[in-house]
Amino acid sequence: MNNITCECGHVNPEGTVLCESCGKPIQGNQHIDGNDSQTLLNMRYDGSARRSQTYNRTFVDKIWNFFSSVKVGVWLIVLTLVASAVGTIFPQEMYIPPNVDAATHYEDQYGLAGQIYYQLGFHNLFSSWWYMLLLAMIGISIVIASIDRFVPLYKTLRTQKPKRHDLFLKKQRVFGKTESSSVDIDQVRKNLKKSRYKVKEQDGHILAEKNRFARWGPYVNHIGLIIFLLGTLLRFIPALYVDDFVWVREGETAVINGTEGQYYIKNKEFILETYDEDDERFQEALQNQGGLVPKTYQTNAVVYKRTDPVVVGGDPELEKIKEDQIKVNHPLKFGGFALYQASYQLNEFKEMTFKIHDKNNEDSSYGQFTVDLSEPKSEYQLDSGYRVVLDSYYPEYELKDGKPVSVSKYPKNPAFVFNVYPPGQSEPEVSFVGIGANVDATGENDYKIGLINFDVRDVTGLTVRKDYTLPFIALGGAIFMIGVIQGMYWNHRRIWIKPKENGVWIAGHTNKNWFALRREIDKVISETGIEAPNDQQEMKN
Amino acid sequence: MELSTVSSNLLYAAFIIYLVATFFFGGTIRDKNRKKTGVAGKIGITLTIVGFLTQVGYFITRWLASGHAPVSNLFEFTTFFGMMLVLAFIVMYFIYRINVLGLFALPIALLIIAFASMFPSEISPLVPSLQSHWLYIHVTTASLGQAVLSVSFVAGLIFLIRQIDQGEKSKHTFWLEFVIYMLATALAFIIISSSFNAMNYQVTFEAPIQEQPTEITYQMPAIAGPTDGELITEGMSPLFEVPQWMRGQDAAIKFNTMIWSFLGGIVLYWLARLILRKRIGAAVQPLLKKANPELVDEISYRAVAIGFPIFTLGALIFAMIWAQQAWDRFWGWDPKEVWALITFFFYAAYLHLRLSRGWQGMKSAWLAVGGFAIIMFNLLAVNLIISGLHSYA
Numbered sequence: 001m002n003n004i005t006c007e008c009g010h011v012n013p014e015g016t017v018l019c020e021s022c023g024k025p026i027q028g029n030q031h032i033d034g035n036d037s038q039t040l041l042n043m044r045y046d047g048s049a050r051r052s053q054t055y056n057r058t059f060v061d062k063i064w065n066f067f068s069s070v071k072v073g074v075w076l077i078v079l080t081l082v083a084s085a086v087g088t089i090f091p092q093e094m095y096i097p098p099n100v101d102a103a104t105h106y107e108d109q110y111g112l113a114g115q116i117y118y119q120l121g122f123h124n125l126f127s128s129w130w131y132m133l134l135l136a137m138i139g140i141s142i143v144i145a146s147i148d149r150f151v152p153l154y155k156t157l158r159t160q161k162p163k164r165h166d167l168f169l170k171k172q173r174v175f176g177k178t179e180s181s182s183v184d185i186d187q188v189r190k191n192l193k194k195s196r197y198k199v200k201e202q203d204g205h206i207l208a209e210k211n212r213f214a215r216w217g218p219y220v221n222h223i224g225l226i227i228f229l230l231g232t233l234l235r236f237i238p239a240l241y242v243d244d245f246v247w248v249r250e251g252e253t254a255v256i257n258g259t260e261g262q263y264y265i266k267n268k269e270f271i272l273e274t275y276d277e278d279d280e281r282f283q284e285a286l287q288n289q290g291g292l293v294p295k296t297y298q299t300n301a302v303v304y305k306r307t308d309p310v311v312v313g314g315d316p317e318l319e320k321i322k323e324d325q326i327k328v329n330h331p332l333k334f335g336g337f338a339l340y341q342a343s344y345q346l347n348e349f350k351e352m353t354f355k356i357h358d359k360n361n362e363d364s365s366y367g368q369f370t371v372d373l374s375e376p377k378s379e380y381q382l383d384s385g386y387r388v389v390l391d392s393y394y395p396e397y398e399l400k401d402g403k404p405v406s407v408s409k410y411p412k413n414p415a416f417v418f419n420v421y422p423p424g425q426s427e428p429e430v431s432f433v434g435i436g437a438n439v440d441a442t443g444e445n446d447y448k449i450g451l452i453n454f455d456v457r458d459v460t461g462l463t464v465r466k467d468y469t470l471p472f473i474a475l476g477g478a479i480f481m482i483g484v485i486q487g488m489y490w491n492h493r494r495i496w497i498k499p500k501e502n503g504v505w506i507a508g509h510t511n512k513n514w515f516a517l518r519r520e521i522d523k524v525i526s527e528t529g530i531e532a533p534n535d536q537q538e539m540k541n
Numbered sequence: 542m543e544l545s546t547v548s549s550n551l552l553y554a555a556f557i558i559y560l561v562a563t564f565f566f567g568g569t570i571r572d573k574n575r576k577k578t579g580v581a582g583k584i585g586i587t588l589t590i591v592g593f594l595t596q597v598g599y600f601i602t603r604w605l606a607s608g609h610a611p612v613s614n615l616f617e618f619t620t621f622f623g624m625m626l627v628l629a630f631i632v633m634y635f636i637y638r639i640n641v642l643g644l645f646a647l648p649i650a651l652l653i654i655a656f657a658s659m660f661p662s663e664i665s666p667l668v669p670s671l672q673s674h675w676l677y678i679h680v681t682t683a684s685l686g687q688a689v690l691s692v693s694f695v696a697g698l699i700f701l702i703r704q705i706d707q708g709e710k711s712k713h714t715f716w717l718e719f720v721i722y723m724l725a726t727a728l729a730f731i732i733i734s735s736s737f738n739a740m741n742y743q744v745t746f747e748a749p750i751q752e753q754p755t756e757i758t759y760q761m762p763a764i765a766g767p768t769d770g771e772l773i774t775e776g777m778s779p780l781f782e783v784p785q786w787m788r789g790q791d792a793a794i795k796f797n798t799m800i801w802s803f804l805g806g807i808v809l810y811w812l813a814r815l816i817l818r819k820r821i822g823a824a825v826q827p828l829l830k831k832a833n834p835e836l837v838d839e840i841s842y843r844a845v846a847i848g849f850p851i852f853t854l855g856a857l858i859f860a861m862i863w864a865q866q867a868w869d870r871f872w873g874w875d876p877k878e879v880w881a882l883i884t885f886f887f888y889a890a891y892l893h894l895r896l897s898r899g900w901q902g903m904k905s906a907w908l909a910v911g912g913f914a915i916i917m918f919n920l921l922a923v924n925l926i927i928s929g930l931h932s933y934a
Contacts, residue, residue, distance in 0.1 A: 034898065044896060070897065074890050081886040088876040088923070095875075111785075126874045275666045281607060285665035297669050328669035329867045340869040341669075463869045473871065477858050484853065488846045512846065515637070515839050535835070 004029075008165070013152075015054030018047025020159040023168030040536060041171040043509055046160075048152035068148035073141045080134045087125035090117050139229045146222045153215065162200050162207035164496050164507075172496075172507035174518060176533025179503040187528045188497060195520055197495065206497040208524075215511065217487020221480045228476030234469040242337070242466035249348065249374070250457040253304070253318075258464045259337060261310040264318055268300040270344055270458035297341050299326040299460040303334050326462065336466050343461030349373050349411040353453040354433070356386055356420060359446055366422075368452065373411040385423035388449075392417040397434050404432075410459075418449055493517055495524065506533050544606040545664060551599035552620065556654055558592030559627065559647050566643035570828050582640040589631060589643065596624045607664040610677035614665055615924060618680065619657030622920070625681075625688035626650045629844070633692055637840055641832045646695045652727055659734045675863035682855025683881070687916050689848030690888065696841035697909030703832050704903060707823035713903075717822045720910060722810045729805025730798070737761045744776030748793075757793065764800050767793035795925055838902050841909050842895060849888050856881040880919035887912055 004012045010021035017033045018025055018041065025035060025047075032053045033042035041047065052068035055061045066072055090110055093102050102123055106114035121128055169175060188206070192199050197208035235241045244258030248267035256263040273296040277286050286293060304318035324332045331338040355368035367382035373395070380388040394406035397415035404415060415434030422429075431449045432439040438448065491510050498505040506525070510517040514535065522532060565588060568581035600621070603611040611617040630646040633639075667676075698720065705713045737760055745758045748770035757767050759776075766772075766779030770793070783793045810821070817824040860881065861871035872878060891908045894900045 038898075042898065070893050074893050077886050077890045077893070081883050081890070084879050084883050084886070087874070088879050092874055094873075126879075279666075281664055282666040284663040285661070288661060288663065289665070293666050294668055295666065329673040329675075331866065331869070338869070342869065465869050470865070470871075473861075477861070481850065481854060481858065484850045488850055513839060513843060515836055 013049045015049035016047065018168065019165070020048065020156045021161045022163060022165045024165035025167055039171065040173055041168070045149055045153050046156045048156040050148050050152050052148045064144060064148070067141045067144040070145065073145060076134060076138045076141055080138065083125065083131055083134065086122055090114060090123070092126065093123045135229065139226060142222045142225055146219050150219045157212060157215070160207070162202040162205040162496070164205065164498060169496055169498060169505050169507040172509055173514065173537050174508035174521065174533050174535055176506050176531055177503065178506070178529065178531045180529050181502065183504050183529045184527070188524065188530065191524045191526065191528065192495070195524060204499045208495040209493070211490040211492050214487055214490035214492045217483050219483070220486055221483025224476050224478070224480030224483055227479060228473060231469050231472030231476050234472060240468040242464065244464040245342070246462050246464055247459055248462070249459045256464055258466070262306055263334065263337065264304040264306065264316065265339070266302040266304070267460050268302060270460045271296060271298040272344065272346065297328050297344060299341060299462065301326050301332060301339070303332065336468070338465050340463040340465065341460070342463040345410065345412070345459040345461070347456040348459050349414050350455040350457045352414065352451060354449050355452050356447050357450055359448045362450060366447065373414055387421040389419040389421070389428065390416060391419050420447055420449065422447070491516065493520065495521060504530060506530055508533065544602050548599050548602035548606055551595050551602060555592045555596035555599060556651065558588055558595060559651050562588035562592060563644065563647040563651070566640050566647065569640035585640065585643055586634055589627060589647065593624065593627050593631060596627070600624065609667055612677055612680040612684070613667055613671055616657050616660040616662045618684065619660070619920065620654055621681070622684045622688060623650045623654035623657065625685045626653065626691055629689040629692045633840060633844065636843070637836065639836065639840065641699060641829060642695060642840065645699055646692060649695060652724065655731045656727055659731060670867045673863060673867060675859065675866065679855060679859040679863050682851060682859055686848050686852025686855045689844055689851060690916060691913055693841045693844035693848065693909040694913030696837050696844060697906035699829060699832060700834060700837045700841060700906040702822050702825050703829040703837065704834055705822060707820060707826055714820060714822060718820055721821045722806055725809040726802050726806030729809050730802035733761065733801050733805050743774070744772070745774045746770035747773050759794055759797060761798060761801055763797055765793060765797045834902070838905060841906060845888055845891060849892065853885060857885060876923050877919065880923050884912070884915050884919060887915055
């Protein structure tokens with residue numbers, strides 16, 4: 001370390017631009033802050049010795065200097081900004097319909113541009129490695145740039161003395177000389193205190209300062225941002241984050257996915273309410289929107305905790321721990337988990353009751369049977385001696401290439417192939433039965449199977465979420481807000497008054513809002529005999 | 542009188558009061574004294590406050606009528622944004638006492654409020670995801686933040702008109718004229734929409750939307766018709782059809798409205814230019830001689846300094862809290878969220894650039910214009926074109 005001793009006697013570290021104590025510009029270092037070509041001093045970091053401006057020899061130095069540069073930081077922000085904008089041109093993959101193939105969807109919907117978008121990976125832009133890298137680099141930049149500036153600035157502001165070098169004062173933006181023998185320094189002190197300045201004196205030199213803490217705002221908000229960014233990384237630790245989904249039919253109790261079999265939920269009722277079209281307040285809007293507007297999605301739920309050890313098979317012993325209504329904006333919380341109303345399915349078939357009758361006479365009956373669609377039996381023995389074998393079951397039936405298939409396992413549009421054995425016969429009659437479809441496979445059947453009754457119920461879809469990263473995220477956000485308010489809503493102001501043989505010199509500095517500083521100086525010097533200083537940086541018209 | 546009628550009358554009254562206040566701020570141009578506020582300025586700011594209170598009256602009565610905070614659709618939100626812009630101006634006025642700011646801030650607020658009333662204004666019910674106190678906590682704070690940031694644009698615009706060298710053509714003069722043209726386009730949109738509305742103009746097409754024949758009704762003559770559309774009512778037949786990739790139900794209508802607005806903007810702009818016989822910027826410049834560029838630059842920066850924390854709190858932090866509650870995740874890369882983040886990044890970059898020498902003044906002013914463009918993009922384009930989970934419009 002090559003320390004620099006100033007003429008005032010203070011020893012400054014290598015790379016100092018303005019003496020920490022008296023502010024005298026240190027010869028040979030003025031290029032660092034660009035002071036050599038300017039009439040005014042660059043006061044951004046009070047001319048303190050920043051590592052990034054002092055050393056540039058080793059690899060570590062180069063990395064440090066790269067990330068501590070504001071220019072680099074701004075470039076990183078701008079690149080992230082542009083990338084984010086690109087990510088909104090077409091919907092991200094998570095927002096396209098769930099059952100389509102992304103590879104063809106973008107081209108089908110948006111043509112060539114969509115295909116290029118997909119092939120460049122922009123459909124998953126926000127989870128792409130290079131977007132993550134940009135955010136990580138911003139994070140690194142925030143840490144390094146903050147340390148690079150905070151430490152020396154803190155030291156300099158702590159070391160500064162009221163006695164300042166002439167050159168320092170002259171080269172301040174707000175500066176004025178008063179030649180007069182009748183300057184009332186007592187009045188100045190009074191005025192400064194009235195404006196809530198802290199006044200320090202040294203041999204008649206005055207340093208008045210207020211709101212130095214505002215200078216730490218940027219560093220505080222950067223700490224908040226870092227905590228926030230680290231908080232988002234914690235999500236990748238499985239113990240801290242669970243994201244799962246559970247479907248529960250009305251009346252059923254189901255194990256809650258993601259809780260390792262610890263918790264169960266019962267769906268007592270699912271409620272979908274729409275706005276009343278006769279409601280006077282909303283009548284006009286409802287008519288214009290031409291359709292039903294949903295008012296409530298709600299699941300009346302009971303949550304149970306399993307009390308016996310989790311074993312495969314066997315009925316669990318359940319203890320009720322909470323009963324509540326789960327609505328959008330009103331999740332149900334228990335044991336670190338939260339259940340969110342996320343989806344629903346109305347009128348899923350629960351049971352269907354059929355009867356066997358003569359093909360040509362619907363009023364005849366050879367007995368009836370009921371199929372429970374969540375657990376269909378393979379065979380139904382009727383009292384009349386008829387036997388029905390369930391050959392095939394299609395919960396959500398569709399005809400694909402002339403063949404019946406089921407597109408899901410949920411009984412939304414059930415269809416069946418039944419083999420009917422009349423008493424004493426070993427050759428069955430084959431019938432295909434669906435909603436509004438009743439096909440006789442051979443065309444030679446004597447009997448027909450008719451739907452006479454059914455029961456439907458709603459299904460609710462709930463997101464299961466455990467997120468222990470939220471406290472970190474919240475803490476980061478809170479610290480950021482404190483820092484940004486601290487830095488933005490207060491201004492660090494300093495006023496120096498230096499006694500001269502015939503009068504005084506006055507200079508002022510603030511980190512922002514110079515008009516307000518000048519107005520305050522006007523107040524401070526009123527009735528003291530000091531003349532108003534000039535702003536040496538007025539813009540040309 | 543019904544509450545909702547009282548409400549719309551109050552909004553109308555506020556609009557007129559702002560308009561009158563603008564003229565009084567215009568009267569301050571001729572004040573000789575640079576420091577002291579003249580009578581015109583005092584009347585101007587008083588009227589502005591009266592207008593603001595009237596609009597607050599609109600807000601409260603509409604809240605009472607609908608049972609929820611009136612910030613739930615594009616009309617309500619944009620109107621509220623105009624109101625917050627006026628509030629932000631009033632606050633700035635009392636910090637810096639500068640009349641010329643009112644001369645520019647109020648017309649822009651007027652433009653925004655008039656723009657808002659082009660959207661459906663009937664009271665609409667809240668879908669489940671909007672039924673939360675966070676609706677008004679998040680939306681009002683975000684809007685206030687955007688409004689304060691917009692004051693930065695207003696000051697930036699004054700700075701640019703005041704400072705750009707009009708002696709010769711340059712990039713600066715071109716882009717300044719472009720900004721003025723965009724304002725003219727917004728005005729043209731308002732004039733054209735309300736004219737055709739008053740005439741009750743309608744023309745209906747039948748066109749395939751997702752292979753289903755659908756009726757599409759234009760409220761303006763169709764310059765651009767829907768793809769494969771067939772005119773089924775009487776009216777002007779379109780000059781051309783919109784390209785294939787504009788598939789959405791309203792895509793063709795929106796595109797047609799845009800064409801009308803940009804054409805109308807051209808007409809308005811060139812009409813003004815023919816009358817003035819010079820660039821609009823050059824014509825306005827002499828009126829701003831009194832404005833102190835240092836002061837205007839500081840106001841522009843101060844507005845960002847005040848607005849940035851409010852915006853962050855409202856549009857990001859409150860938004861995240863609400864999203865966590867309503868959609869089980871605090872962040873989902875929805876276009877509206879992303880554009881709020883982009884706004885945040887943009888002003889973060891602005892604040893960092895201000896640290897460097899040479900970024901005060903002209904460059905800052907241009908950045909303030911860019912920031913406003915992003916805010917407007919997020920308000921309008923994201924809702925009308927990109928559209929995501931946010932259920933406005």
